[in-house]
Amino acid sequence: MGLALTTACGGSGGFEADSAADPDSGATGTVRMLVNITPNLTKGYWRELVAPFEKANPGIKVQIDSPTAADGSVDSTLQQLLAAGNAPDVVEGSHNDKVLPYLRDLSDLSWAADAPMADAQRLDGHLYDVAIGQQVQSLVFYNKKAFEEAGIAEPPATMQELTAAMRKLKAAGYLPMQTAGEWVTQAQVMMLFAPTVTTGEPDWFKQAADGRRSLSKDLGPAMNLYKDWLDKGYLDKQALGTKYPDAETEFLSGKAAMYPMGCWFVAAEAQAKKDFEVGVFPSPQLNDPSTPRLSVTPGANYRIFKAGKHQKASEKLVQFLTTDRAAVAGQLKQDSSFRTGYPYKLSPLADEVQALLDKSASHQAIAGSGEYQMPTGFEAEQNKQVQSLYTGGDAADGLKNVDTWLKAHTR
Numbered sequence: 001m002g003l004a005l006t007t008a009c010g011g012s013g014g015f016e017a018d019s020a021a022d023p024d025s026g027a028t029g030t031v032r033m034l035v036n037i038t039p040n041l042t043k044g045y046w047r048e049l050v051a052p053f054e055k056a057n058p059g060i061k062v063q064i065d066s067p068t069a070a071d072g073s074v075d076s077t078l079q080q081l082l083a084a085g086n087a088p089d090v091v092e093g094s095h096n097d098k099v100l101p102y103l104r105d106l107s108d109l110s111w112a113a114d115a116p117m118a119d120a121q122r123l124d125g126h127l128y129d130v131a132i133g134q135q136v137q138s139l140v141f142y143n144k145k146a147f148e149e150a151g152i153a154e155p156p157a158t159m160q161e162l163t164a165a166m167r168k169l170k171a172a173g174y175l176p177m178q179t180a181g182e183w184v185t186q187a188q189v190m191m192l193f194a195p196t197v198t199t200g201e202p203d204w205f206k207q208a209a210d211g212r213r214s215l216s217k218d219l220g221p222a223m224n225l226y227k228d229w230l231d232k233g234y235l236d237k238q239a240l241g242t243k244y245p246d247a248e249t250e251f252l253s254g255k256a257a258m259y260p261m262g263c264w265f266v267a268a269e270a271q272a273k274k275d276f277e278v279g280v281f282p283s284p285q286l287n288d289p290s291t292p293r294l295s296v297t298p299g300a301n302y303r304i305f306k307a308g309k310h311q312k313a314s315e316k317l318v319q320f321l322t323t324d325r326a327a328v329a330g331q332l333k334q335d336s337s338f339r340t341g342y343p344y345k346l347s348p349l350a351d352e353v354q355a356l357l358d359k360s361a362s363h364q365a366i367a368g369s370g371e372y373q374m375p376t377g378f379e380a381e382q383n384k385q386v387q388s389l390y391t392g393g394d395a396a397d398g399l400k401n402v403d404t405w406l407k408a409h410t411r
Contacts, residue, residue, distance in 0.1 A: 120372065139260070193222040
């Protein structure tokens, strides 16, 4: 993708002095930036994104680092780098609260304070993250051709209706719902069932992180339903061996009828060659047909490590990435995030997601950010318990195990 980025940093606010680690550097040096690498966000894409910044700042070079941890995640890689005393200068896409002591507080930078969802990302008044936009997570993408062939006229309005639709889709020869192993299993469970717990309690994630919710109570009926889907073959019982990119490919090949995923999937769908149209609907509540809350989280957040040797250069880079209009628009389009006042044309599916986000402006639930972020390790623990269902585990026992873990790790 060619990005016609401007060569001047946008936004407002001055630059702070360098840290004591490098008092004389000025805005120069090589900035090491650890980033997410996905089917949409390739290393080549990141290089192209920062090229105009380097041209406008000839004293600064940006080194793009890929995750090296076995699970391919930024946060796992950060733990390894910190243990080795080799933290990057800037990181994109990190949400791990264990690294907060290593991060620079950006609260006094006006351009950072004006970023999307900045208030939602604050912890005890401190701002460590700067985002480019919002990502919607509680979405279900579906094959319109499969729905038509199965005789499903409208997207399901409750999980019970969704279950009935799965039965029809399986009878029509489709795998009703695409899933995968790795991080996808747990992430999809939360995307599917977050509206059930947040529509009445928009602060549910915050309460859960503080130890004030019981997953056994709040998610028990939902997880029993998920286990029932698995037992009935509505989910592939061998899916734990499927990697995230392969799951995306399998859905886009027409093998599966539904694919719960965040809005970043829109970019992959726009590039895929297929003989069917993809639609989207918000994940419904378990039994209540009223409009569910849409789960949103900051998109493409950036952090600066305070021990970095090139503080001014790092600050200029993050300011460019989050305030330069062309840089922001390019990132939003590439990974299908959204931001008011930054429309872009990508596909009819992207327009559908934008419409859902606009319609939900006063009916959203914050997830995965600031005080709404679950304690570090929660996703891994819950993922272990969700995946145990694929090998004969019990849903109630799994939730009890997660509750026990959460009680011991309350933020």
